[in-house]
Amino acid sequence: MSKPFDMELFLAGVLKGANATRKRHIQQAKTIQAGIHERWQLDNPWSWQRKHLVWFLDSHIQSRSGSTCYYYLLTISLISSRLRKSWTFQRQADAKNR
Structure with missing residues (x-):
């Protein structure tokens, strides 16, 4: 049996800021995972595509508060940055207003 993927180690290179912020990003990344x-x-x-993250945003956090969606969007941006992808994502509130 293989070891589970270590999300904390994966994000270590792109995480900056206060310890509480780092922990929040790691916890949210584990929830996304x-x-x-x-x-x-x-x-x-490393095996994810943009569609997987869009699906998560659309299905898992659409009913959450605006601030929660924003923080998950920040975490997804960190994941994209770590994957060296130039993916962009819209906040659900922004998409609904257009």
Whole structure:
């Protein structure tokens, strides 16, 4: 049996800021990882595509408060940065207003 993917180690290179902020990003990244793993059986961010993160934003956090969505969007931006992808994502509130 293989070891689970270490999200904390994965994000270590791009995480900056206060300890509480770092912990929040790591916890949110683990939540994103669990959601994508449950849906597509992909637990390694290196195998994710943009559609997986968009799906998470659309299905898992659409009913959350605006601030929660914003913080998840920040975490997803960190994941994209770590993957060296130039993916962009819209906040759900912004998409609804257009």
